[in-house]
Amino acid sequence: MNPDASTLALASIEFDLGAIEEGQSVTILWRGLPVFVRHRTQAEIDEAKAVPMSDLKDPATDESRTKEGHEQWLIMIANCTHLGCIPVGESGEFDGWACPCHGSQFDTAGRIRKGPAPTNLVVPPYEFISDTLVQIG
Amino acid sequence: MSEHSTYTPGSGIEKWLDERLPIIRFSKEHLMDFPTPKNLNYWWTFGAILVMCLGIQIVTGVILAMHYTPNIGMAFDSVEHIRRDVNGGRMIQSFHAVGASMFFAAVYIHIFRGMYFGSYKAPREILWILGVLIFLLMMATAFMGYVLPWGQMSGWAATVITNIFAAIPIVGTPLLELLRGGFSVGNPTLNRFFSLHYLLPFVIAAVVALHIWALHVPGNNNPIGVDVKDTKRDTLPFHPYYTMKDAFGMVLFLIPFAWFAFFAPDILGHPDNYIQFNSQVTPAHIVPEWYFLPFYAILRAIDFNLLFIDSKLLGVIFFGGSILILFFLPWLDTSKVRSGNFRPMFKWFYWLFVVNFVALTYLGAQPAEGIYVILSKICTAYYFIHFIVILPVLGRIETPRPLPTSISESVLGKAH
Numbered sequence A: 001m002n003p004d005a006s007t008l009a010l011a012s013i014e015f016d017l018g019a020i021e022e023g024q025s026v027t028i029l030w031r032g033l034p035v036f037v038r039h040r041t042q043a044e045i046d047e048a049k050a051v052p053m054s055d056l057k058d059p060a061t062d063e064s065r066t067k068e069g070h071e072q073w074l075i076m077i078a079n080c081t082h083l084g085c086i087p088v089g090e091s092g093e094f095d096g097w098a099c100p101c102h103g104s105q106f107d108t109a110g111r112i113r114k115g116p117a118p119t120n121l122v123v124p125p126y127e128f129i130s131d132t133l134v135q136i137g
Numbered sequence B: 001m002s003e004h005s006t007y008t009p010g011s012g013i014e015k016w017l018d019e020r021l022p023i024i025r026f027s028k029e030h031l032m033d034f035p036t037p038k039n040l041n042y043w044w045t046f047g048a049i050l051v052m053c054l055g056i057q058i059v060t061g062v063i064l065a066m067h068y069t070p071n072i073g074m075a076f077d078s079v080e081h082i083r084r085d086v087n088g089g090r091m092i093q094s095f096h097a098v099g100a101s102m103f104f105a106a107v108y109i110h111i112f113r114g115m116y117f118g119s120y121k122a123p124r125e126i127l128w129i130l131g132v133l134i135f136l137l138m139m140a141t142a143f144m145g146y147v148l149p150w151g152q153m154s155g156w157a158a159t160v161i162t163n164i165f166a167a168i169p170i171v172g173t174p175l176l177e178l179l180r181g182g183f184s185v186g187n188p189t190l191n192r193f194f195s196l197h198y199l200l201p202f203v204i205a206a207v208v209a210l211h212i213w214a215l216h217v218p219g220n221n222n223p224i225g226v227d228v229k230d231t232k233r234d235t236l237p238f239h240p241y242y243t244m245k246d247a248f249g250m251v252l253f254l255i256p257f258a259w260f261a262f263f264a265p266d267i268l269g270h271p272d273n274y275i276q277f278n279s280q281v282t283p284a285h286i287v288p289e290w291y292f293l294p295f296y297a298i299l300r301a302i303d304f305n306l307l308f309i310d311s312k313l314l315g316v317i318f319f320g321g322s323i324l325i326l327f328f329l330p331w332l333d334t335s336k337v338r339s340g341n342f343r344p345m346f347k348w349f350y351w352l353f354v355v356n357f358v359a360l361t362y363l364g365a366q367p368a369e370g371i372y373v374i375l376s377k378i379c380t381a382y383y384f385i386h387f388i389v390i391l392p393v394l395g396r397i398e399t400p401r402p403l404p405t406s407i408s409e410s411v412l413g414k415a416h
């Protein structure tokens, strides 16, 4: 009854970021999981960098959550790390995401700031193949 | 209680059958002659009402399954097809959906009846434990049934509830993938839920049989909680006295049931469930069905880490613990007196517990912000304190009121 080969076959995808304007997000599917791709504004990046580590439940720097030279791109599995709902973007007290299910709130780097989720939104394994093409998985 | 058997096979064929499969004797002993305390009130009709509810779910469910398609591309439309096109489908579907709510309303009354009258105390511990097991099975069944229409609430309930299991250390993730049949909720999930949703009610029926067996060994508890001393003076045969009382209770229960099913079949549901499941958008207001709200409030109240346990696992521990603690109730309540009527302090704490439970239901439906979060934490703490501190302590410090010497004395006054 475990996942069969046809499910496992969709393990890796390529995605072109070219069409996403600054301040826009899209949600794409990877392994059946929704993935947020957000083109962050400079203000959002600055806000994320200004947060002291001591304020974080699951400490992680903004740098560790993005790829060097591509800091404007935030790519994360969209499921809330609590019980898997999809948080709503550009909302909540931290200008990031707010989860409608049990009230978790994430900042502009997708880090958990408030509510029952124990950890930051998960950054999937991905690589930039070129400036606008990423491979996820 | 076979010593009360008064059955004498009437005809030759009954005698022949009685020597091979004494099913008529069994039915007469357990469904007709069974000695039942003569002071049972209407709270005692809910057992029979629950049997009726299970019957209604099974009959309507089997018919629904003839028209329902367990495939993510077709499930949503097939339920709409049942509601619009299938002959009589509108009523079959609404009786099944409303029936689930009525079933839970009845089971909550039944459980709280047991808690007030101390029906879980010796010698009825196994009876109580089987009841809690039925409650758990009902929750699993109702949850999986709710997933079948494949609306937004269905899909997100499936996502959140299966994720609860992922919090369990080590086995969590493999277990999650096993429950879902994939990394996320999808067609394999729907198929296994349909299969289990069809199976579990019959498992429930089997546990109900054990539950009634365990009831018929010590016999019923009663509102004064005093054991039957003299079968002749203290009891009445189940038929016709309680078959009639139960039948009347069922009729009364069917009035709100029919009102919901005929006039407001969707009032207990959520409009979002009439939007097909979209795994990329969670509806803005996620709330479970009303009967899960108290436990949902407990799950949500835990938003802090404790030592090495993170908030997610801790929430799941409290959530599971809030139901599992019921298994231990017979040993947590240390008082020898069963009925709350004779326990002056317990009575107050009982009603406080009821109010707290209703408050948790209310809080579960509110957004997780501001004062609601704080109140949820207080009510969650009180829920556990009731079981772990108040009940054990009360039994030691409380002086119960004097008990009547017998059931018949409590009904008829002292013998002249």
Ligand code: HEM
Pocket: B054, B057, B058, B059, B060, B061, B062, B063, B064, B065, B068, B079, B093, B096, B097, B100, B103, B138, B141, B142, B143, B145, B146, B147, B148, B149, B197, B198, B200, B201, B202, B204, B269
């Ligand atoms: C313990 C007894 C049961 C409970 C508590 C229960 C509960 C539920 C619930 C809450 C739903 C969702 C209804 C809706 O929102 O429309 C549902 C749907 C369904 N159930 Fe059950 N059920 C039970 C027994 C059964 C049985 C015995 C069967 C079949 C043998 C069955 C077959 C179905 C089917 C096919 C659906 C999907 C159609 C629909 O959504 O109305 N159920 N059930």
Ligand code: FES
Pocket: A080, A081, A082, A083, A084, A085, A099, A100, A101, A102, A103, A104, A115, A116, A117
């Ligand atoms: S799933 Fe997001 S807070 Fe629970």
